[in-house]
Amino acid sequence: MKIWTICIFELRRILKIRSVLLNLFILPLLLIFILGTALSSTMDTGKGTIPGPVRVGILQDKSASGWVSKALNAFVTSPAITSMMKVESMSSEEEAVHALRRGELDFAVIVPANLEEQVRKGEEARLQWILGKDGTLNVVGQTLFARFTDELNRQVAAAKVLGPEAVAVMTAQSQTHASDTSFITVSSPGKAGDSYSASQYYAASMLAMFMLYSGMTTSNSLFGERDKKTLMRLQAAPIGNGVIFAGKIAGNSLLAFMQAILIVLMSHWLYGVDWGTHPWLIVLICVLITLASMTLGVIVALVCKNATSASAALQGVIIAMTFISGGFTPIAIDFVQRISEFTVNHWALQSFLRMMLNAPVSEIMNSIMMLGTVCGVLVAAAALIYRKAGYRYE
Known part of the structure; x- marks a missing residue:
């Protein structure tokens, strides 16, 4: 009961401070709005970046009727591929080039006349590209046909290791199953539920960062009792230091x-941020961030000599963790990403983003467990420091 009385008094005291209300409640919402609006063009939902079907021109010898030609025809006519590209037959390279220049094609492929013979001899199978005007569509076309040539080169490797007989067996199988062979697995990145907006990203990032700033109010409160000499009065009451x-x-x-x-x-x-469909997991993540925030505040309050140095140290730690975890902008440097895995912000942000992407609960829980591990380390450090230093007037 004594703890609850001190808790309510502490909460009422903090809520009377206007600067605290501004920094902890108003400022994060303003930053979410500013960053989400300013960076929406560079980090959108991805719906506007989904390329349409690629118009591909294929130039191959019409007299070719071997298993490679049948496999290629099965590949380009499979349902998964026809939804991503539209294929047209070209009679010559000049015709394909003119079609690309006029914008009638986005990408062109030349199938060497001796491709099947190259495969039989164990040589590397290659297709020739003629690139169009759109770089994104060029990448899509190259990726799709590269997967097909990878399968051919796998058979080349088998011929080198196992001999031509292995290729003959594969040839028979390919001819038997040519109608249902596509040699590719297709996914559809960028669709709803597979990406997040700038407002979602910075809502998750700012929530984690400003919840950690609550630890600064803890540090200031602990130092305030010392500086105002009121800690001695509290200790004179019939309650222990641990209760206070x-x-x-x-x-x-x-x-x-x-x-x-x-x-x-x-x-x-206000901003239409979709936090996912797991509200209780959001509560769990917020509880863990709160725990981390309080332990950080306790650590700096017990280690530092005064409130000024404690505030500076805690603010530096929070900003550093937010920066290296990609809270201000995603960082692609592998070394920085490795370091960020030891921070509260990284796992909090990943947990929120996975919920926003409607990821499986197992993936979300994996991030939450890592967040809990980081919090556990902080709690252990805070308990060890409190045991040695204690909270008392010196």
Whole structure:
């Protein structure tokens, strides 16, 4: 009961500070709006970047009727491929080039006349590309046909290792199953549920960052009792230091959780941020971030000598963790990404984004478990420091 009394008093005291309300409740919503609006063109939902069907011109010897030609025809006529490209037969290379220049084709493929013979001899199978004007469609065309040539080269490798007889067996199988062979697995990136908007990304990032800033109010509160000499009065009361300490931590934890609820609800109502379909997992993530925030505040409060140095140290840690975890902008450097895996922000952001992408619960829980592991390390460090330093007036 004494802890609850201190908790409520602490919460009421903090809510009277206007700067705290501005920094913890208003500022994150403004940053989500500004960053989400300013960077929406560079980080959109991906729906506008899905290329349409690629118009491909194929130039091959019409007299070719071997198993390679049959496999290629089965490949380009399979349902998965026809949804991604439209194929036209070309009679000559000049005709294909003119069609590309006029914009009638996006990509062209030349099938060497001796392709099947090359495969039988164990040589590398290659197709020739004629690129069009659109770089994205060129990449799509190359990727699709490269998968086909990879299958041919696999058979080339088999011929080198096992001999021509192995290719003959594969040839018979290919001729038997030519009608249902596509040699490719197709996915559709960029569709709804597979990408997130800039508002979603920065809502998740700013939520994690500003919840960690709640730890600064904890640090300031602990130092405030010392600086105002009120800690001695509290210690004179018939309550232990642990009760005082726990009550102040509980009050700041409630503040952080109130902050999370406000940011999640207001970002959804004002900016249309979709947080996914697992509200209880959001609650769990926010609880873990709150735990990390409080432990960070406790660590700096017990280690640093004054409130100024504690605030500077905690702010530097939070900004550094947010930066290397891609909270301000995604960072593609592999070394930085490795370091970010040791931060609270990284796993909190990944957990939120996986929920926004409607990922399987197992994937979401994997990120949450890693977040819990990081929080566990912080709690252990805070407990060890508290045991040695304690919360008392010196």
